[in-house]
Amino acid sequence: MTGNSQFGYYVQLALRSFKRNKVLTALMVVAIALGIGAAMTTLTVFYVLSGDPLPGRSEHLFHPRMDPRPMAGYTPGDEPHEDMSRFDAETLLREKRGDRQALMSGGDVAIEPRRDGLPPFRQISRFTSTDFFAMFGVPFQYGGPWPGEDDARRARVAVISSTLNEKLFGGGDSVGKSLWIDKSEFRIVGVIRDWHPQPTFYELSGPGGFGEPEALFLPFSTSRDLRMSSQGNIDCWGDNNVDEEGNRSINAKCAWVQYWVELGTPEKVSAYRQYLQNYVAQQRSAGRFERPTAPKLDDLMQWLDFKRVVPADVRLQTWLAFGFLLVCLLNTVGLLLAKFLRRSSEIGVRRALGATRTAIFAQCLVEAGTVGLAGGLLGLLLAQLGLWAVRQQPVSYAALARLDPTMLLVTFLLAVAASVLAGLLPAWRACQVTPAIQLKSQ
Amino acid sequence: MDIRPILSTLRRHKTAAALIVFEVALTCAIICNAVFLIENRIARMQRPSGMVENELIRFSISGINEKNGADSLTESDLAVLRSMPGVKAATVTNQVRYGSSSWNTGLELTRGQPVPTANATTYLGDEQFLKTMGLKLVAGRDFNADEVLSYRKIREPGSDYPIASAIVTRSLADALFPGQDPIGKVFYGWGDSPTHVVGVVEHLLRPTEHFGAASADYSVIFPIQVDYNSGIYLIRTDPARRQEVLKSAAEALSKNGPVRILDVDNDTLENMSDKFHQTDRSMVWLLASVCIALLIVTALGIVGLASFWVQQRTKQIGVRRALGATRGQILRYFQTENFLLTSIGIGLGMALAFAINLALMRYYELPRLPGFYLPLGALCLWLLGQLAVYGPARRAAMVPPALATRSA
Numbered sequence: 001m002t003g004n005s006q007f008g009y010y011v012q013l014a015l016r017s018f019k020r021n022k023v024l025t026a027l028m029v030v031a032i033a034l035g036i037g038a039a040m041t042t043l044t045v046f047y048v049l050s051g052d053p054l055p056g057r058s059e060h061l062f063h064p065r066m067d068p069r070p071m072a073g074y075t076p077g078d079e080p081h082e083d084m085s086r087f088d089a090e091t092l093l094r095e096k097r098g099d100r101q102a103l104m105s106g107g108d109v110a111i112e113p114r115r116d117g118l119p120p121f122r123q124i125s126r127f128t129s130t131d132f133f134a135m136f137g138v139p140f141q142y143g144g145p146w147p148g149e150d151d152a153r154r155a156r157v158a159v160i161s162s163t164l165n166e167k168l169f170g171g172g173d174s175v176g177k178s179l180w181i182d183k184s185e186f187r188i189v190g191v192i193r194d195w196h197p198q199p200t201f202y203e204l205s206g207p208g209g210f211g212e213p214e215a216l217f218l219p220f221s222t223s224r225d226l227r228m229s230s231q232g233n234i235d236c237w238g239d240n241n242v243d244e245e246g247n248r249s250i251n252a253k254c255a256w257v258q259y260w261v262e263l264g265t266p267e268k269v270s271a272y273r274q275y276l277q278n279y280v281a282q283q284r285s286a287g288r289f290e291r292p293t294a295p296k297l298d299d300l301m302q303w304l305d306f307k308r309v310v311p312a313d314v315r316l317q318t319w320l321a322f323g324f325l326l327v328c329l330l331n332t333v334g335l336l337l338a339k340f341l342r343r344s345s346e347i348g349v350r351r352a353l354g355a356t357r358t359a360i361f362a363q364c365l366v367e368a369g370t371v372g373l374a375g376g377l378l379g380l381l382l383a384q385l386g387l388w389a390v391r392q393q394p395v396s397y398a399a400l401a402r403l404d405p406t407m408l409l410v411t412f413l414l415a416v417a418a419s420v421l422a423g424l425l426p427a428w429r430a431c432q433v434t435p436a437i438q439l440k441s442q
Numbered sequence: 443m444d445i446r447p448i449l450s451t452l453r454r455h456k457t458a459a460a461l462i463v464f465e466v467a468l469t470c471a472i473i474c475n476a477v478f479l480i481e482n483r484i485a486r487m488q489r490p491s492g493m494v495e496n497e498l499i500r501f502s503i504s505g506i507n508e509k510n511g512a513d514s515l516t517e518s519d520l521a522v523l524r525s526m527p528g529v530k531a532a533t534v535t536n537q538v539r540y541g542s543s544s545w546n547t548g549l550e551l552t553r554g555q556p557v558p559t560a561n562a563t564t565y566l567g568d569e570q571f572l573k574t575m576g577l578k579l580v581a582g583r584d585f586n587a588d589e590v591l592s593y594r595k596i597r598e599p600g601s602d603y604p605i606a607s608a609i610v611t612r613s614l615a616d617a618l619f620p621g622q623d624p625i626g627k628v629f630y631g632w633g634d635s636p637t638h639v640v641g642v643v644e645h646l647l648r649p650t651e652h653f654g655a656a657s658a659d660y661s662v663i664f665p666i667q668v669d670y671n672s673g674i675y676l677i678r679t680d681p682a683r684r685q686e687v688l689k690s691a692a693e694a695l696s697k698n699g700p701v702r703i704l705d706v707d708n709d710t711l712e713n714m715s716d717k718f719h720q721t722d723r724s725m726v727w728l729l730a731s732v733c734i735a736l737l738i739v740t741a742l743g744i745v746g747l748a749s750f751w752v753q754q755r756t757k758q759i760g761v762r763r764a765l766g767a768t769r770g771q772i773l774r775y776f777q778t779e780n781f782l783l784t785s786i787g788i789g790l791g792m793a794l795a796f797a798i799n800l801a802l803m804r805y806y807e808l809p810r811l812p813g814f815y816l817p818l819g820a821l822c823l824w825l826l827g828q829l830a831v832y833g834p835a836r837r838a839a840m841v842p843p844a845l846a847t848r849s850a
Contacts, residue, residue: 024746031739038732073548073557110506110703120506120703182507226507229672239633243599312806313725316479323472324732327465331743334461338750394720429457 007366014367021339025371028335032375032422035328036415037382038321044383044407045390046318048400049210049310053197057137058300060099062261062269064092066280067293068253070237080293081255082205082307083233088283089257090250093129097275098261099268100135103220104128105257106203106231111216112180113168123164123181124231125216126203127223133159133190135262136197141165143175143190146219150189154225159190161215182228186218198400201300203258204307205233210397224248230256273297311397325418332371332422340364340430351435360431368423369416376415383411448779451755458747459783466787466823469740471794474819475802476729478811483722483729489658491539492611492645494576495711496681497530499688500538502674502705503695512669513592515699519670522694528683531574534673536566536593537649540714541674542707544649549618549631549662560617561657562610563648564631566593566666566673572609572643574678580612582625582641585665593668604635605664611646613659615639632664654807674705684710737826744830748776752838759838760845769839776835777828784827788820795819 018025052058065080068088084092089103107125132138133145146157158179165174179186199209218228230248234256240247247254263269276295283289298306340347347360383403390401403411452459503519505512516534523532537543545566548558565571569587572579589607596603608631615624628636646661653660679687692704707714752759759772799811 027742027746031742034735034739071556072554075557110504112506120701122504122703122705184507227509241597241599241601246597246599313721316802316806317725317728320472320476320729320732323468324736327468327472327736328739330461330465330468331739331746334458334465334743335746337458337461338747342750342753393724394717425457 006362010363010366011370013363014370017339017343017367018370024335024339028332028371029374029378031328031331031335032372032415032419033378033382035321035325036376036379036411036418037386039325039414040379040383040403040407040411041386041390042314042318042321043410044387044403045314045397045401046310047407048402048404049199049314049397050304051198052301053199053201053304054136054300060262060264061135061300062098062263062272062297063300063303064259064261064272064276064295064297066276066283066289066295067291068255068283068289069235069291070253071290072237074291074293078291078293079306080296081235083235083255084257084259085255086248086250086252086257087288088279089259092259092261092279097272099264100131100262101260102129102132102135103257103259104132104202105220105223106205106214107216107218107223108229108231109182109216109218111168112183114180115168118168123216124214125218126214127218127220127228127230129220131262132217132260133192135260136202138195139193141191141193142173143188146189151219151221154221155219156184156186156222157189157219158186159192159217160188161192161213162194164215165191181216181218182226184226198397199304199309201304201309202260203232204304204309209307209309210395210400232256269297311395314397329418329422332419333425336364336368336371336423336426337429340426341433343430344433347430347433348435351433357431360433361427364427364430365420365423368427369420372416372419372423373412375419376412379415380408380411445778445782448775448782452779452782455751458750462744462747462783463787463790465740465743466784466827467790467794469736470788470791470819470823471798472736473733473822474791474795474811474815475798476733478799478815479802479808480726480729482808483726486651486655487719487722489647490645491647491715492575492577492643492659493539493711494678495715497576497678497684498574498711499677499679499684499691499709500541500674500711500714501677501688501691501695501708503670503692503702504705505671505700505702508671508700508702512671513594513667516667516669516673519675519695519698522698523675523677523691526687526690526694528679528687528690530678530680531570532675532677533568533570533574534668534670534675535571536668536673537563538674538676538711538714539647539649540711540718541649544652546648546653547631547662549614549629551618551629553630553634553636559629560614560660561653562614562631562660562662563653565646565661565663566668567663568665568667571663572641574676575646576678577646578644579609580642580644581623582609582639584641585609585663590665590667593666593672596666602633605632605637605666606635607640607665608637609641609643609663610639611659611661612642612644614661615642617657617660631662637664670702684712740823741826741830744780744827745833748780748831748834749837752776752834755838756841757845759841760843763841763843764846772839772841773835776831776838780827780831780835781824784823788823791819791823792816 065082066088067080068085069081093101093103105127107127109123109125110120111123112120129151130145130148141162150157165171169177174188174191177188179188196213200213234247234254236247236254238253240252243249263272276297280289280295387401387403391398520532520534523529537545545564546561547564549560549562550558568590569585572584591603595601618629619627624639624642627639631637645659647658648661677687677691796811802808
């Protein structure tokens with residue numbers, strides 16, 4: 001027989017063996033399917049949540065951190081603050097030492113459509129500076145980012161999402177149209193196409209970092225000019241009743257601004273590190289900074305890792321599912337072992353008739369592989385069911401829980417590999433059966 | 443019963459025996475920790491928030507850049523709310539349990555100490571705050587109307603209003619002044635002036651869980667009234683009239699004053715609590731299902747291998763029966779065999795359970811696995827093993843002695 005038809009023959013034998021032991025085989029398939037289903041569901045969720053939100057760009061994006069807090073509450077080894085004070089962010093932005101840079105904060109504004117039938121509504125927005133769009137590769141449908149001068153001029157300009165454009169103007173090119181935000185008139189300069197980096201890496205203090213991205217972007221300078229209300233974490237130390245802006249004023253002892261910088265080459269990265277160290281040293285000698293904390297410059301993925309952006313529950317579920325899969329596989333090993341050894345006499349006869357150990361081994365492995373494949377197929381269905389269940393959860397990342405082609409392939413590989421692995425030991429034990437003893441006992 | 447023959451038989455089936463032992467060990471370790479996690483989640487969900495949750499409504503309406511006159515409009519809003527039919531009390535505050543925002547501050551016993559004594563959440567409330575929330579005052583007194591300050595005024599540039607009094611939760615009082623009567627004691631948490639504890643409430647949970655379980659009930663209430671723009675209204679009503687009040691409040695407040703926007707999150711506290719606990723609840727269900735699935739898979743594994751052993755030893759059993767062994771002795775043989783295997787598995791499993799718990803303690807800030815999980819887990823798996831082996835063992839016991847005389 002050729003190798004090919006030999007394989008076919010083994011598959012036939014395997015199927016015949018399943019027919020003889022329907023319940024046992026079904027149990028093995030179901031156990032593998034349950035294990036695979038659980039593992040794939042959690043692994044898929046883990047995979048989508050720990051993915052790169054901006055593939056191809058992320059390695060050039062950096063998040064500098066420094067520590068403007070006073071010595072009170074300091075313990076050696078403390079990380080620098082996650083956000084920047086407005087003073088530091090504005091200084092770094094002004095000094096422009098990166099290829100591109102932007103400061104930003106979350107915002108909460110009121111929009112008045114001034115259109116029949118549409119009442120005013122509140123809109124989660126982002127206050128930032130012009131490089132935000134180019135740096136993060138935000139795609140535009142109409143228009144573009146506001147020019148850099150608009151940041152300095154505190155211009156009343158706005159970039160809106162296509163969803164908001166649909167809601168306010170029924171779609172179409174609305175560049176140049178007016179928008180009333182917090183009772184001030186703004187001019188729309190750009191409409192962005194669907195842009196959903198997940199997680200929303202630039203601001204992770206929100207609902208776990210997996211919510212909808214903001215639909216309205218305004219110059220940060222303008223937002224301060226109009227005293228718009230901010231959104232997100234603010235950490236203050238000391239008395240800030242110094243001026244009318246309070247906690248958000250330029251000299252307030254508060255950290256609340258996010259800052260990102262684009263650095264194209266490793267040389268630029270090390271130069272920027274040096275620049276940050278000099279800046280911190282300078283602030284320290286000026287008495288503004290008290291802590292001896294060194295500044296940090298994480299790239300995007302390092303930052304996500306530091307922020308532990310994958311929810312703790314998801315990590316826990318992944319571990320749990322793999323523990324469960326392991327028990328299911330141990331179970332399969334045991335049952336396959338029982339199944340193969342039960343056929344010891346049959347194997348003995350085949351060995352006596354001249355079948356090589358390799359042939360017996362191959363036959364058993366094919367049988368184990370078939371169980372695995374069936375388990376994998378069923379497991380795939382269970383994983384789809386599991387992901388559907390995840391999508392029904394009221395968690396911010398629910399919508400992301402979908403199987404993609406990579407994961408589909410991984411499912412099959414994992415299922416078959418796991419069950420073949422589970423079949424290795426029983427198959428090896430089966431091919432150790434000595435022909436003579438089995439024949440004698442008959 | 444002599445266990446030596448059992449041991450010598452098992453020695454000849456090392457692989458299969460080891461598989462059962464490992465399966466039992468893993469199952470035991472996972473289930474102990476899963477049940478412990480379930481218990482923790484349930485405890486978290488059942489922790490009293492201190493509020494009369496089924497009578498409360500969260501209601502927020504914000505202006506469109508209307509900064510002037512916010513204080514007087516807030517007063518007028520409150521008057522409207524308090525006079526509405528079905529409303530028992532209403533107050534305005536900065537945050538609420540199950541909400542998304544949380545104000546926190548470090549509390550010190552002496553001004554300028556290097557590390558604060560405790561970190562607590564800060565609720566800002568007026569003299570109706572306790573009554574509206576239904577908080578239970580266990581010592582001291584409620585705020586007087588004349589000590590409530592306006593948030594806008596104390597935030598004015600250059601202003602320096604001392605916050606003289608505060609009400610704290612019992613657990614925060616214990617953390618700040620262990621073993622002492624907290625009434626009249628002084629701490630620093632807002633500005634440079636000392637704040638005196640005037641009252642202690644039984645419970646009031648932080649808005650969210652971000653600060654961990656130990657300080658979940660560390661709350662301080664300052665007698666400060668925020669305005670409707672930066673705050674939310676809390677309305678206390680009859681449980682049966684909540685939906686009606688929610689609707690009539692929206693109508694009444696929309697008419698009261700300039701154009702304002704209703705918050706999309708306005709809801710009853712009970713619904714907010716439901717949503718807030720949704721992830722915990724689904725985690726409990728998930729863990730419970732995994733436990734049940736694990737037990738079933740393990741039981742099936744034991745049934746499968748035990749059946750195989752019985753089949754393999756059929757002839758041997760026949761011989762023993764022919765030599766005078768009773769059915770009960772055959773039954774007990776397999777039961778003892780299973781007991782031995784599960785016991786080894788449980789032993790290994792307990793060690794593994796504690797190892798997993800150590801990892802969980804490190805990464806999830808979970809407490810130590812209590813000791814009583816050991817006997818409980820052991821009992822559960824022994825029972826499972828005996829149940830699983832009973833069928834195959836009974837079949838073994840039914841083997842007729844005459845089988846010994848047959849050749850195959």
